[in-house]
Amino acid sequence: MKSSRPRRGYKANQTQRPSNLFLFFTFLCPSYNLTMQNWTIQKLLNWVTEYLTNKGVDSPRLSAELLLSHVMGLKRIELYTQFDKSVSKQQLDKLHDLVERAGDSEPIAYLTGKTEFYSLELEVNPDCMIPRPETELLVERAIEFLRTRTGTQFVCDLCTGCGCIAVAIAKNVPVARIIATDISAAVLDIAAQNIEKYSLKEKITLLCGDLFDPLVPQLDVEKLVLDSDRGFDLIICNPPYITAAEFESLNKNIKAYEPRIALYAGEDGLDIYRRLIEKVDEFLKPDAALMLEIGYAQGPAVKELLEQNGTFTEIKIEKDFRNNDRIAIAKKMSLLK
Numbered sequence: 029m030k031s032s033r034p035r036r037g038y039k040a041n042q043t044q045r046p047s048n049l050f051l052f053f054t055f056l057c058p059s060y061n062l063t064m065q066n067w068t069i070q071k072l073l074n075w076v077t078e079y080l081t082n083k084g085v086d087s088p089r090l091s092a093e094l095l096l097s098h099v100m101g102l103k104r105i106e107l108y109t110q111f112d113k114s115v116s117k118q119q120l121d122k123l124h125d126l127v128e129r130a131g132d133s134e135p136i137a138y139l140t141g142k143t144e145f146y147s148l149e150l151e152v153n154p155d156c157m158i159p160r161p162e163t164e165l166l167v168e169r170a171i172e173f174l175r176t177r178t179g180t181q182f183v184c185d186l187c188t189g190c191g192c193i194a195v196a197i198a199k200n201v202p203v204a205r206i207i208a209t210d211i212s213a214a215v216l217d218i219a220a221q222n223i224e225k226y227s228l229k230e231k232i233t234l235l236c237g238d239l240f241d242p243l244v245p246q247l248d249v250e251k252l253v254l255d256s257d258r259g260f261d262l263i264i265c266n267p268p269y270i271t272a273a274e275f276e277s278l279n280k281n282i283k284a285y286e287p288r289i290a291l292y293a294g295e296d297g298l299d300i301y302r303r304l305i306e307k308v309d310e311f312l313k314p315d316a317a318l319m320l321e322i323g324y325a326q327g328p329a330v331k332e333l334l335e336q337n338g339t340f341t342e343i344k345i346e347k348d349f350r351n352n353d354r355i356a357i358a359k360k361m362s363l364l365k
C-alpha cells in the first residue's frame with residue numbers, strides 16, 4: 029500500500045526499490061539469512077526510509093539517517109560519503125531492532141540516546157523529556173538578555189530536565205553561573221552527563237527538589253544567592269504545561285514514551301506557573317528577568333498571572349516560528365521605580 033505522506037530526498041534509485049514484502053522477508057525478518065544479501069548503506073537508507081514512511085513516522089528519511097549513523101558509528105554526512113560500504117550482520121541485527129521500535133512510535137532520540145539542541149549534541153533517555161526546537165527561542169532570548177548586562181550573571185534554570193537550557197546558556201555566556209533544579213533525581217543524572225560532556229561543572233550546579241525548595245536549605249547555594257546581591261539575574265523555566273484534555277489526545281510517540289511528570293500540569297496546565305510566579309519574587313534581583321516557555325494557548329492566562337503578582341514590568345508574550353504563543357518574559361521592577 030502506498031503512503032500518502034510526502035517523500036523527501038528520495039528520487040535516486042526509486043526504480044530499483046524492492047517491494048515492502050521483500051523488505052520484510054529480508055531485512056526485517058530476523059530468521060532470514062542476512063548474510064545472503066550485500067547490505068550497503070545506500071540500500072538500507074532507502075529501505076528503512078520506506079518502512080518508516082509506511083509506518084507514519086515523522087521525517088522518515090532523517091529518522092533513517094539518524095538510526096543508521098548511530099548503528100554504524102558514523103556522522104550523518106559520512107553515510108553519504110560511504111554509500112557503498114557494506115553493513116555487518118551485527119550492525120544489521122541492531123538496526124533491525126531499532127527500526128521496528130521506531131515503526132512502533134518510539135522516539136528516535138531515545139533509540140539513539142542523543143538529540144541536538146542549540147547546535148549541541150545532548151544525551152537523553154526515557155527519564156527525561158526530549159528537548160524541543162521551540163525551546164531554542166527561549167534560550168536565544170536568555171542569551172540576548174544576559175549579554176546586555178555586566179559582571180557575573182547568576183541564573184536559575186528550574187525544571188532543567190536533561191540540562192539543555194543550562195548547558196546552552198553556559199556554553200554561550202561565559203560569565204553565567206547557573207543553578208539548575210529538577211524534581212526527578214533520574215533526570216539530573218542525565219543533566220550531569222551533559223554538563224560533564226561540555227566541561228561545565230564549574231559553571232552549573234544541579235539540585236533536586238520541587239521548584240525553589242532545594243535552593244533554600246543548601247548553604248553553598250544561599251551563599252551564592254547572597255554573593256550575587258540577593259537573587260538571580262535571570263530565572264528561566266520550561267515547566268510541564270500540558271492540560272488534562274491535551275494529555276489525553278497526545279500522539280503515541282509522546283504519551284507512551286516521554287515522562288508524564290515532564291508534560292502534565294493539572295486540569296488547565298497552569299499548576300506550575302501559579303506556584304512559580306507566587307514565589308519567584310523572593311529569588312530575583314531588581315531589574316532581573318523571568319523567562320518562561322508556555323503552551324500555545326496559555327499566553328493570556330500566564331500574562332494575567334504575572335500582572336496580578338504586581339512585581340513585574342515589561343510583561344511580554346512572544347510567538348514561536350509556528351506563530352503560536354511560546355514565551356513569557358517579564359522584568360522585575362527596578363528599585364528606583
Ligand SMILES: C[S@@+](CC[C@H](N)C(=O)[O-])C[C@H]1O[C@@H](n2cnc3c(N)ncnc32)[C@H](O)[C@@H]1O
Nearest residue numbers: 159187188189210211212238239266267268290
Ligand atoms: C517540560 S520538561 C523541560 C525539560 C527541559 N528544561 C527542556 O526544556 O527540555 C519539565 C521538567 O520539569 C520537571 N518537573 C516537573 N515538576 C517539577 C517540579 N514540581 N519541580 C521541579 N521540576 C519539576 C520534570 O521532571 C521535567 O524534567
